[in-house]
Amino acid sequence: MGNRRRARLVAGVAGVVMAAVPAAAWAHAVFLSSGSVPANSDQKLTLNVPEEKGPSVHNTKIVFVVPAGFSVSGCDPKPQWDCAVSGASGGRTLVTYTRSSGTDADARFSFGVHTPGPGDYPFQTNQTYSDNSTVRWDGSPDSDTPAPVLKVT
Numbered sequence: 001m002g003n004r005r006r007a008r009l010v011a012g013v014a015g016v017v018m019a020a021v022p023a024a025a026w027a028h029a030v031f032l033s034s035g036s037v038p039a040n041s042d043q044k045l046t047l048n049v050p051e052e053k054g055p056s057v058h059n060t061k062i063v064f065v066v067p068a069g070f071s072v073s074g075c076d077p078k079p080q081w082d083c084a085v086s087g088a089s090g091g092r093t094l095v096t097y098t099r100s101s102g103t104d105a106d107a108r109f110s111f112g113v114h115t116p117g118p119g120d121y122p123f124q125t126n127q128t129y130s131d132n133s134t135v136r137w138d139g140s141p142d143s144d145t146p147a148p149v150l151k152v153t
Contacts, residue, residue, distance in 0.1 A: 028148075037115055040114070040116070042115075048109075049062050049127050053133075057131050059107065061127075064094070064109070066094070066113065066123060067121045067123065068090055068092050069091070069116030070116055076110040076112075079104065081099055083096065084098075118152050121151075122147035124136070
């Protein structure tokens with residue numbers, strides 16, 4: 001098989017694979033655990049909010065909007081980041097990570113909660129980049145910007 005033909009075949013297979021996987025599956029805010037935790041329990045939640053704009057554009061601020069009914073006990077320290085917990089409207093809580101220095105691409109953020117009763121709880125997540133753009137992960141599971149959903153059982 002010639003080099004050109006082999007290159008076309010590889011490109012074609014890669015295109016089929018890329019088309020078969022939804023864009024949202026490549027990079028979006030997600031819970032690192034199974035996404036299911038017991039009701040009325042203390043939990044450490046870890047979300048991954050990957051950088052997706054290339055090597056020179058980095059996360060500068062991540063805001064998790066914790067749904068009403070959860071009690072937030074605090075956020076885990078993270079090198080190069082400051083973290084704060086504050087109240088928000090409707091009984092919600094904001095967990096805000098702000099980059100204080102560096103460009104480390106580690107996109108894992110953790111905080112403690114006490115869970116409410118059973119249900120599916122979307123965690124709106126706002127991701128701000130060093131180019132001052134913001135992605136709001138607040139859509140339904142089948143949208144281009146799905147909010148991470150925690151199942152409480």
